[in-house]
Amino acid sequence: MSRVFPLSLRLAVVLALAAALAPVAVGAETVVEARQRLMVSMIKATKVPRAMVAGETAFDVGAVDEAVKQVLEATALMPKLFPDGSAGGPSAALPAIFQNRADFEGRLLDLEKASVQLAFAARQGKDEMAYAFHEYEAVCEGCHAKYRRPD
Numbered sequence: 001m002s003r004v005f006p007l008s009l010r011l012a013v014v015l016a017l018a019a020a021l022a023p024v025a026v027g028a029e030t031v032v033e034a035r036q037r038l039m040v041s042m043i044k045a046t047k048v049p050r051a052m053v054a055g056e057t058a059f060d061v062g063a064v065d066e067a068v069k070q071v072l073e074a075t076a077l078m079p080k081l082f083p084d085g086s087a088g089g090p091s092a093a094l095p096a097i098f099q100n101r102a103d104f105e106g107r108l109l110d111l112e113k114a115s116v117q118l119a120f121a122a123r124q125g126k127d128e129m130a131y132a133f134h135e136y137e138a139v140c141e142g143c144h145a146k147y148r149r150p151d
């Protein structure tokens with residue numbers, strides 16, 4: 001059933017669900033904790049297609065869809081989780097975010113597009129997915145290079 005469900009429809013459902021959950025997720029923890037938790041959920045999700053691309057796990061379109069869904073849930077919540085002045089302290093976020101908000105949020109949209117593209121590419125085959133995966137990872141890395149304090 002879920003495999004034949006059109007991706008665009010699933011995307012709409014996921015985004016609606018994420019929007020409905022937003023106040024709950026933020027109320028129980030600080031914004032910094034919430035965004036770090038969601039970033040961790042994205043790295044966990046990203047490991048699924050990464051292992052397939054590396055040939056460590058079997059190619060599985062359903063598992064790619066599940067990973068993409070997790071990333072879309074996280075990115076839908078993310079714009080609200082970087083309020084002005086929330087850099088510093090336990091956060092690795094850089095103040096440049098607040099001076100370049102349109103660029104920062106544009107990168108979150110780029111990540112949504114790249115993750116949907118990843119799910120589509122997985123339907124074309126493994127090589128196509130590998131190419132899309134590198135494009136997708138470049139979005140993570142590009143944003144970290146500009147807006148995240150290096151370790």
Ligand code: HEC
Nearest residue numbers: 036039042043046091092093107108111139140143147148
């Ligand atoms: C729009 C910018 C942006 C994008 C895109 C982005 N990140 Fe991040 N990421 C950040 C920022 C900023 C932080 C620091 C957050 C903080 O500490 O407050 C961060 C932190 C993290 C962390 C550390 C979380 C922790 O526990 O401190 C991980 C892991 C991470 N990102 C993974 C990813 C992955 C994987 C992707 C791509 C699927 C991604 N990020 C895409 C901006 C981004």
